[in-house]
Amino acid sequence: MNGTNQRLEQLAARARSAPPAVPEELPYGFVTRVLVASTETPDSSALWARFSLGALPVAAVATAACLWWSAGAMSSDAHDLAQVFIQTPLFP
Incomplete structure (x- = not known):
């Protein structure tokens, strides 16, 4: 213990x-x-905002096309299941 105190004193003296x-x-x-x-x-x-606003109509048209295409191919069971998921409230 005494050796540790002595070394600390030496380090403090060198630092001073x-x-x-x-x-x-x-x-x-x-x-x-x-x-x-x-x-x-x-x-x-500003450049990213301009690109995102330009891509917004393209994304909306693509989403509408996918929904239209998938609605025609959906069977009645799948349509009923989708309605259940849509009407079910989501709780956190």
């Missing part, structure tokens, strides 16, 4: 005598270049 850490300075103009680069990048969220 260590030179203070000097923060590294950034290269000249680095902050300006970062700010300019951040304003030059285009906003990609």
